[in-house]
Amino acid sequence: MxxxxxxxxxxxxxxxxxxxxxxxxxxxxxxxxxxxxxxxxxxxxxxxxxxxxxxxxxxxxxxxxxxxxxxxxxxxNLVGLKADLDSLSNIFYSFGILEKIISEQEEDREVFYLLLEYLQSAEKISVKTADKCKKDILMLGFLFKLLAEAGYCFEVEKCVLCGKKLKLEKNYFSAARSGILCGSCAKEEGGKIVIENESIKFIRIFLKNKIENLVKLSANRKNINNLKMVMKEFLEWIVK
Ligand SMILES: [Zn+2]
The missing domain is CATH 2.40.50.140 (Nucleic acid-binding proteins)
Known part of the structure; x- marks a missing residue:
């Protein structure tokens, strides 16, 4: 059949x-x-x-x-994307993550449309700009949304331990706790990395907005490196 x-x-x-x-x-x-x-x-x-x-x-x-x-x-055929090396490496990296965290034969329309919107938005900016940071922030937006859709969501408003609203101080990300620790709670915790206040703001924007709106975001290399580090830490914990 x-x-x-x-x-x-x-x-x-x-x-x-x-x-x-x-x-x-x-x-x-x-x-x-x-x-x-x-x-x-x-x-x-x-x-x-x-x-x-x-x-x-x-x-x-x-x-x-x-x-x-x-x-x-x-x-x-997404020819614009196929011709842009920066976007291509981001997309095949994202496909690799998708393959790792999504099981086979499970219908998930939300993830399908999320992926489709990401590819269409990435194609739009790949023909418009050579700014790699714009392409990277879009990929990170997609990945954080993908993880949330797959059930790996983390709290970005409050400290995961004491529940107090996060302040603009030195905060930490803990993959094992699936969340952010405030400065004082972090003192007694191991396995944490610094999460910049800018990164927290970006993740809030990712989770609240559609992918097509994330093409408007601008970011610098420092923002991207910290977000990538948080993503890497979280993924290592998820696929462990
Ligand atoms: Zn706390």
Whole structure:
């Protein structure tokens, strides 16, 4: 039986003599892995419609074992993104995280649309600007929203231990506590890193706004480095 999916192709991997396994994030079934039979043969036409970072309608025949791709119609080739190296590295980094934290075959329309909006917004700014900070802050916005959507949300208004409203002082992020510690609570805690006040403000903005509005944000390298450090610390704890 044939199934039709609206999908975003995340990844491909060569297997056997001429086949590939594709990882696709679909609207209908979440993340799926399907087989492209014979797609590496010189005259195989299907491969051109299955490149990673492409939005497509994908047809899959299901029998025993892994579904087989029988056809693909590209709906958005995202050529602007594919031509921009800074955006590409951000997007494949994000795809890697998505693959790690999202399980297979679980429909999640919110995450699908979040990813689609991120790709469309990233394409818009990649053709408009060469400012890497703008591209990085958009990626961080997507990642913090993705984690929140996947159930890894953290409190950004209050100290996770004493519950007092966070002040503009030296605050710390604790992945194990999934939150921010105020200066006085942090004294007795290990496994914490400094989270800048600017970073706290950015995360609040990420969580309250749609991705398409995050393209207006400007950030400097220092903001981005601290946010990346917090993200890295949190991800290491999540995938542990
Ligand atoms: Zn506290």
């Amino acid at each position: 044939d199934f039709k999916y609206s999908g975003i192709i995340l990844n491909k991997k060569d297997v056997g003599e001429a086949d590939r396994i594709y990882t696709i994030f679909t609207l209908e079934a979440g993340k799926i892995r399907v087989l492209g039979k014979g797609v590496r043969r010189p005259n195989a036409k299907l491969a051109g419609h299955l490149e990673p970072l492409t939005c497509a309608e994908i047809f899959v025949a299901k029998g025993k074992g892994m579904g087989k791709i029988t056809g693909s119609i590209v709906t958005d």
